[in-house]
Amino acid sequence: MKAISLKGFGGVENLFLDDIEKPVPGPDQILIKVHASSVNRPDIVQREGNYPPPKGDSEVLGLEVAGTVEALGDGASDGPSRHRVGDRVFALVGGGGYAEYAVAYEGHVMPIPENLSFAQAACICETYITAYLNAVVLAEAKAEDTFLLHGGGGGVNTASIQVCKALFPESTVIVTASSGKVERVKALGVDHVIDYKTQSFADEIKTLTGGRGVDVILDHIGAAYLKDNMKCLALSGRLVIIGLMGGIKAELNLATMMVKRQKIIGSVLRSRPVPEKSAIIADFESTVMPFFANGTIAPLISDVFPLSQAADAHRAMEQGTHFGKIVLEFQ
Numbered sequence: 001m002k003a004i005s006l007k008g009f010g011g012v013e014n015l016f017l018d019d020i021e022k023p024v025p026g027p028d029q030i031l032i033k034v035h036a037s038s039v040n041r042p043d044i045v046q047r048e049g050n051y052p053p054p055k056g057d058s059e060v061l062g063l064e065v066a067g068t069v070e071a072l073g074d075g076a077s078d079g080p081s082r083h084r085v086g087d088r089v090f091a092l093v094g095g096g097g098y099a100e101y102a103v104a105y106e107g108h109v110m111p112i113p114e115n116l117s118f119a120q121a122a123c124i125c126e127t128y129i130t131a132y133l134n135a136v137v138l139a140e141a142k143a144e145d146t147f148l149l150h151g152g153g154g155g156v157n158t159a160s161i162q163v164c165k166a167l168f169p170e171s172t173v174i175v176t177a178s179s180g181k182v183e184r185v186k187a188l189g190v191d192h193v194i195d196y197k198t199q200s201f202a203d204e205i206k207t208l209t210g211g212r213g214v215d216v217i218l219d220h221i222g223a224a225y226l227k228d229n230m231k232c233l234a235l236s237g238r239l240v241i242i243g244l245m246g247g248i249k250a251e252l253n254l255a256t257m258m259v260k261r262q263k264i265i266g267s268v269l270r271s272r273p274v275p276e277k278s279a280i281i282a283d284f285e286s287t288v289m290p291f292f293a294n295g296t297i298a299p300l301i302s303d304v305f306p307l308s309q310a311a312d313a314h315r316a317m318e319q320g321t322h323f324g325k326i327v328l329e330f331q
Helices: 041-047 125-138 153-166 180-185 201-208 223-232 254-259 274-287 289-293 308-318
Strands: 003-007 015-019 029-041 064-072 088-092 101-106 109-111 146-150 172-177 194-196 213-220 233-241 263-265 301-306 325-329
Touching: 003 308, 015 308, 029 088, 029 301, 041 308, 064 101, 088 101, 088 125, 101 180, 101 274, 109 194, 125 153, 125 213, 125 274, 146 153, 146 223, 146 233, 146 308, 153 172, 172 180, 180 194, 194 201, 201 223, 223 233, 274 289, 301 308, 308 325
Parallel strands: 146 172, 146 213, 172 194, 213 233, 233 263, 301 325
Antiparallel strands: 003 015, 029 064, 029 101, 029 325, 064 088, 088 109
16 A cells, blocks of 8 residues: 655655555454545654654554545454444544554544545544643633633644634633734634734733633643743643643742642643543544534644645645645545
């Protein structure tokens, strides 16, 4: 089968279209004929050699797929399984998304709503589940909370905006974005947008909240934002760190954190045990997927590339000009 392989770790020049062996579904796994996948920031980090797949998962890049059920492994049979050969499905995978066929655990596979295309469905797992798990579940979000979401037009951030507004329509959502994306972020229905290129988000949060601060912060920057993030947190506020683009080490005033009863939560989805991911996905499916089915949430697609142009798709993500998800289609 066709797949994207790596000549070595480093830049996009190491990505190439290859012929590799078609995977075989193991116990409780489903083989999916892939129609679309998507590019996520962890793919870039893995290509650079800094994010190996969990043991037993494919070395091929790609964390989510959408397509049709090709075959069922033992324990995922046509009898008890809710997925049958030929069904339209999308899935979270530990690796292997940049290929014509991919295997996923049955508990990580969901049916595609009739109103969504394969390209749209390929945008859901890695970003929307991440948004729901971290901004809502781990942060124990409530209807009256104020959210600060970093990331402008990136996939996780646009997903977080949609998820927070769908589940908590009365909440206040504040987003940081670069100058060129401010207006597009506003159009998603957020309450306030802070241009981090020209404004201090910590100062703006103080003004916007009357000095109270925000209840939940979802951050992919890490060290570079830690000090200002902590300034922004209200009493009992929760900071969830999901990325380290701005470094891994920073100083922290523990006394202030204790007095304000604040929480810092670190979170990664990919390396969680299979049963744990299955439980998260089941919760996401029952809580969030109805909003996709009724059109309240629609995946945002920035660019679509054929699989053979995966290197161009990676360049587009690294340039940071995309708004929403970058999709790979299989033609």
